[in-house]
Amino acid sequence: GAVVSQHPSWVICKSGTSVKIECRSLDFQATTMFWYRQFPKQSLMLMATSNEGSKATYEQGVEKDKFLINHASLTLSTLTVTSAHPEDSSFYICSASHTGSGEKLFFGSGTQLSVL
């Protein structure tokens, strides 16, 4: 199947710093990518829909100025957690929609963010 690469797998940062997470579709072009966060023993919560060449669409309650999403190319979307705080510690997962396979979503392996 199609491959989505997400980096880094884990990151530890100090409170107040910014962290960038990359999501790449390796063998297909993804017009649309999605960003999720997941707390321990909970389901995935959709944060935003990232569309290539346009502004991201954020879900209700997600601060767009805190979670900056850029989708500058058909194979790369980035999520930047700005001025991170301990409550932002979570598992962040991206997914890309593959039009050529019935609009399946392929997921990255996730990024565990720990803010000290």
Add this chain to the structure above:
Amino acid sequence: DAKTTQPTSMDCAEGRAANLPCNHSTISGNEYVYWYRQIHSQGPQYIIHGLKNNETNEMASLIITEDRKSSTLILPHATLRDTAVYYCIVRAIAGKSTFGDGTTLTVKP
């Protein structure tokens, strides 16, 4: 997007079929049923999807009722490695995917 309802947890004996139900009574005509699974601390893995016909692939079978208000994922011969959280999602083409709570399937020896 339509919501889905799944049992919180299920057990299955190794080698037996695992049947995971999902209710999606408010599904729209243009929404597909997708199944994913997530093993601890990994990204979800695609299993199968369908619109209204039953589907089968190398991993599983998907049975969708005629009124499309519910579906069942069938793992024909469950193994210990099938232990995971299984998510049923309804989604239109180019639509967003909202995850429910899923079913934790535990395959026991």
